[in-house]
Amino acid sequence: MSNKISETLTFECETGNYHTFCPISCVAWLYQKIEDSFFLVVGTKTCGYFLQNALGVMIFAEPRYAMAELEEGDISAQLNDYKELKRLCLQIKKDRNPSVIIWIGTCTTEIIKMDLEGMAPKLENELGIPIVVARANGLDYAFTQGEDTVLAAMAHRCPEQNILLDNKKVIQQDSAIQDFFSFLSLEKKEETTNKSLINLKKHAPLVLFGSLPSTVASQLSSELKRQSVQVSGWLPAQRYTDLPSLGDQVYVCGVNPFLSRTATTLMRRRKCKLIGAPFPIGPDGTRAWIEKICSVFNIKTKDLEQREQQIWENLKDYLDLVRGKSVFFMGDNLLEISLARFLIRCGMIVYEIGIPYLDKRYQAAELLFLQNTCKSMGIPMPRIVEKPDNYNQIQRMRELQPDLAITGMAHANPLEARGINTKWSVEFTFAQIHGFTNARDVLELVTRPLRRNNNLENLGWNDLTKKEKQIKLN
């Protein structure tokens, strides 16, 4: 394996034989995020088995999601889809009374061409509950892209904002949303309304999209507030009934790299203006993200550089651990580019960035940032491999012997047994990794295998595979 230093980023595309989670897994975090929702996954036992095993303990906490398990009669159209779905949704309404039911279409509904989009409006009328349809299937998407399909579908349901017609009303509505997100107390309401009035005069409404735990969302909101940028809403909001208003005056900005469909929908269908920025992962990413937003609104940032510097100082102990170490991203959740960029800035060498799907337009700012980071750190550009082939990757890894492989759970234990440190990639999806405050959490994850193995290093049993197998695989 040649390890040439190239000046530009190289993109490759392999066979797409890689391991990732099915996109329906997005219900796991979305049902928790959107508190008044119910997710109904219309699929087979295979989908159900995946959800139940992948989500482990959550399944026992009376989740607000369920399978509409298709049986032979549904597949062969002996049963009427509409009647069946109506029966199940009535039951859900009776038992849980959600504000919205989200149907997740799966591979099976695609193949038998079940017209979920056609049935939803009819049933919505009959039931009196909004029904949102998202096709998060394994035929088209990988893992986190599931959230993208749901948010894209939800973008259509956001109320229309019309600033020119009724300025005052909008501002009130906005500050109501604002109140919700920054948890402002009742006593302070008067003051904040005034404040947001002043601020809104300064810049057009800004809606952020991407599902984040509410603490992380409010952290990011308050980072922007320091720069006197007001976030007027989030897609998704904590409740379906609080979806932000959208319109052609509204600026939108993504917080996650896998939301390209949502971005497209917001631009094309809701006429919003997209702010293309690197993603707020790592202190470098967070600063670049804030700077980009501020520059769009013509706001001069204040103390941002110091703030970033101070975060880096706090990370010093971890940086000492990772400096000069090499990483290999096998690729499965689309966070890879941003994480790689952050780790390069931390002084690591990235051999390969595997990624399921790369939208070069939506990630343009992030890619440029990656390139600049490589240059400023004097580190060779990593190869970016779209739709990777896990088998080939393992061969490459055998030659490169990276200090750390960021990989799915299917490969983690076998790689560990062969003496390669691994970190489960899914943890990056579920951990809090956004903003200045959580930069440490990312490094906490990345360094965990390194720290663990520092303790075990001297025991002399790093390779734990049987010899015969070893010879055969080499």
Add this chain to the structure above:
Amino acid sequence: MKLAYWMYAGPAHIGTLRVASSFKNVHAIMHAPLGDDYFNVMRSMLERERDFTPVTASIVDRHVLARGSQEKVVDNITRKDKEERPDLIVLTPTCTSSILQEDLQNFVDRASTTSNSDVILADVNHYRVNELQAADRTLEQVVRYYLEKARRQGTLDQSLTKEPSANIIGIFTLGFHNQHDCRELKRLLQDLNIKVNKVIPEGGSVTDLQSLPKAWFNLVPYREIGLMTAIYLEKNFGMPYVSITPMGIVDTAECIRQIQKHVNNLLPNKKVDYEPYIDQQTRFVSQAAWFSRSIDCQNLTGKKAVVFGDATHAASITRILAREMGIRVSCTGTYCKHDTEWFKEQVQGFCDEILITDDHTEVGDMIARIEPSAIFGTQMERHIGKRLDIPCGVISSPVHIQNFPLGYRPFLGYEGTNQIADLIYNSFTLGMEDHLLEIFGGHDTKEVITKSLSTDTDLTWNYESQLELNKIPGFVRGKIKRNTEKFARQNNITTITVEIMYAAKEALSA
């Protein structure tokens, strides 16, 4: 359509993959969309497998949907043949591929002409059979394939081994305590002077399958997988089989007596007598017989229990509870609906009622209604027990990682009886202890009220920060609160706001 939150048995392809990946040097290729290879995660995580799981997917994507798989499946098979040189490649359909109705058999035929490996198509219907039935079927299919192949090539050696010998059929990956059970069965057979001819599928090689008929008889420890194979071998090679699960003292003895019968049928002159062995083991090696006589076990008399699990384990545990420990089994049940009749026959007379269902809410309702002192079930029943405050011993899959213990924990054979006795006893005493604690008002220890640095707090949390604090999961909330207050004190801050909380997190790297 069925509204479902949870299922006991997985989809069919999981069963096929479990059998395929149990064999040595067998590779399975799933015809499946992206993300359906979750089996690899389960095997790697639950079994803590060191080797790469020999399962890959031939991905079904939009293009396949539009034009069919065309060369893709064949290419993937030949590629895997070159890369890994497996003895056998099993093409595994999934629920998705079975509605596409592609002619997978045709791909298999074409691929087998160009590859060195044998190639077969797993013959299972996704909408009719579950994981366990599919596993049983696939094992039989593989065995049949290799025996017929050997017969065609004239390499089939049907002569019996000189010494009495047995095949153990049905030990496989992700099976509930299968590894430990296998070791215990081998030990049992060794004690009886019976050689182990082959263990399949776990660790077996498909090229060795042709020597299966050399054994004197087959031992099928579990009801769910292996029976079809045993019946096939009996029909075609006249091999007798023992299908009594050696779980519990009585059934282990019964299983050994069956073995004795088959061995003596084939022994020309000198007959074996295992009765002294059974007696010795029962009374002195296994502690379970003595245990059920001991005074401890007296306390369990007439206590109510509920049992639920796969057919094998639920039936055996029910009989152990009722017959060997004098516990009253109020209800026993299984999710193996396809085996209802056998199950009912097995537990007849050992329980008050029988529940056959694969709906976990029905099981939950039954448990809530009966209010037993202990439950013996799967992970699901353990969670039901948690909610209802009833102790539960896990006796059957589906299970979590903690049910793949590193230590030796067989359920079968004489050591198995010890393990089961411990499991049952511990479940009940815990329950009793709980009960006593409730009567006497808890442990006599002062509750640790606070680990906080601040006893009388001079700090105030404003409304937002309190809200924010309440959003933090309970188990870390205390720590966050302490750290924030510590930070505030160090910085002479008296009012804690959300911003202070974040600043504290950054500063203290909490």
